[in-house]
Amino acid sequence: MTTTRRVYLDHAATTPMVPEAIATMTEQMARGGNPSSLHTSGREARRVVEESREEIAALVGARPGDVVFLSGGTEADNLAVKGLFWARRDADPRRRRVIAPAVEHHALLDPLVWLATHEGAELDLLPVDRSGRVDPDALRDALARGTDDVALVSCMWANNEVGTVQPVDDVVALASPHGIPVHSDAVQAAGHLGVDFAGRGLDAMTVTAHKLGGPTGVGALVIRRELDATPQLHGGGQERDVRSGTLNTAAIAAFATAARVAERERATLTPRLEALRTRLVDGVRAAVPDVLVNGDPEPGDGHRLPNVAHLTFPGCEGDSLLMLLDARGIECSTGSACSAGVPQASHVLLAMGHDDEAARGSLRLSLGHTSTEADVDAFLAELPAVHERASAAALVGSRGR
């Protein structure tokens, strides 16, 4: 399939680096120096890392000492979940229960499941409503069954598939008085919503650079420095002894630049993305009247991300739609995880009460800083033909899907 046009509608997977971050990164890559070295080059690199740490801390409402740099969202979620679980259980062996909404990202859910199967953790997954939001009462009930046995509570800031914002304030208000640490995966929220770590009373928070205009391979676990977390990577102890490994100075500097640019642009970008999303959803509804728009319909902080439109096309398979759109130069996602490239029915949609067919028949279109009306219109122009073809394809095949 040869096409020169490329319409990128998958910013929630990764968004292009902003030019300022590319400039920072290339500049720093030309410098070299290990931030742990004691000589001048080392000190210079260390200074870049620490200034980046201060900048990121300020942007997310944390103290510089709370910011642990690491390889990205998956590592941060693993460190938060396993590190806090082990530290809390070591301090009191009764603490084995881990509580989280059922719609968490696999980077969070899979470590929880692993802890349950290998480390005797008791997994307490909270149900969500039709919009994908966890009901604080479900957490209240979970805590009513006991608080002494809870190792941690984790609740994502905004869902990566449907964009629904979770009631993080309520979660903190319910769990923190019992001394239970609360972690939030803010990978999708950071850059689009104000993520105020201390202001929300969080104990740990995951952020990553490549979702907000920085490079892949760098992120941070923001974790209150008073809190113990068992390290996952042992070695030089570069990051507060909780994470070892030579720091990636250039990527960390670019992360800080991207975070600064994202915060600076947010006030103008958010309404622009909302307008594009409205144009997109209205256009899809006009072309395919039976489309279902998933997640919280209400815009704004506390409701949903401004840039994600998650759509179910009844009678279609998401991967057929994706392939047909890709052939026309339009790039999007089914939103759900893949196993060896095989699309799995989305656990998020299933948790929201959709059936397996709907969970397979969905697309996630996500906008970002490079998105234009022309991108949205290009998608809308192709959609009717693509939808017709995908519907026809779903009718053949022995599964009758």
Next chain:
Amino acid sequence: MRVLAAMSGGVDSAVAAARAVDAGHDVTGVHLALSRNPQSYRSGARGCCSIEDSNDARRAADVIGIAFYVWDMSAEFHAEVVEDFIAEYDAGRTPNPCLRCNEKIKFAAVLDRALALGFDAVVTGHYARLVEAPSGEVEMHRAGDAAKDQSYVLGVLTQHQLRHSLFPLSDDDKPVVRAEAERRGLSVAAKPDSHDICFVSDGDTSGWLHDKLGSRPGSVVDEAGAVLREHDGAFAFTIGQRRGLHLGTPAPDGKPRFVLDIEPVSGTVTVGPREHLAVDEIVATRPLWCGRAPTGSLECTVQLRAHGDDVPATAHVDGDTVRLTLHEGVDGVAPGQAAVLYDGTRVVGSATITSTVRRGAAVQG
């Protein structure tokens, strides 16, 4: 044409896809995920269903420069191929899952979906030659390299399926294809060929069937009905089998013994000398014709198993029943196998063997 190349991760399908690009087609690569749990299928070089194979297919697509996707066909494959395989053995027959997969998955579920999605044809790495006859009908012929010829496992394809299929390897020799893969920079150039049954992870088919069907005790008897030993399941035996019978005592005449018959209800396995193995008459059903259905009698040759010889035969076609009179006896013919009919090199069609007749004794499947 817009074509969909089914890419197993092996060298043949990679070269086939590359040749389709060279021929000027707009090619999209697809790897078929046939297992929900890829680790449970044969891994690495020996199968077509592992994550490693999927990655090999993806890398080949990268090198060729085509789009690549993985299609989840695991539910269809399980229902149409794996469950059928178990049920056939359960009924005392000997199925060929590769034919079944071609009939029900690759050239059915995949082809139908491809056509619906706007593709014109499916490209595979099979060795068989497609020729357009003056009548406009697409004929399938044997590949020139008899060792690689795969027309037998494609004998289930109908004219509709053949019209929407491309086999770019046609009748090339395998070394030619490997050398071409090397020249094209495809890392799978030296990958060993796949063998055996892809969904039996360790190659132990009777052990796998034992897991699925459980213990089904029965007897191994001679032709006089004398019990020679007990067994744990008739599915461990195949008509024509000589090795692994574990009969203990030799035959009175000292000659090797072969499985002559499997009676599925009682699980009785009958053994006897090679001379009693030869089959002269075959009844087959569920015919699938590559072109127009023949009627009445036709002289043809017939191949009864993959890599088997083809033997001259007269076929009598009567609706859904095909009676084959073999002009020479053939050993080891089991109900469940496919009989593929040829006119010279051209595949006429196929049918599933239901019973055989030899030396005056009928074997019901």
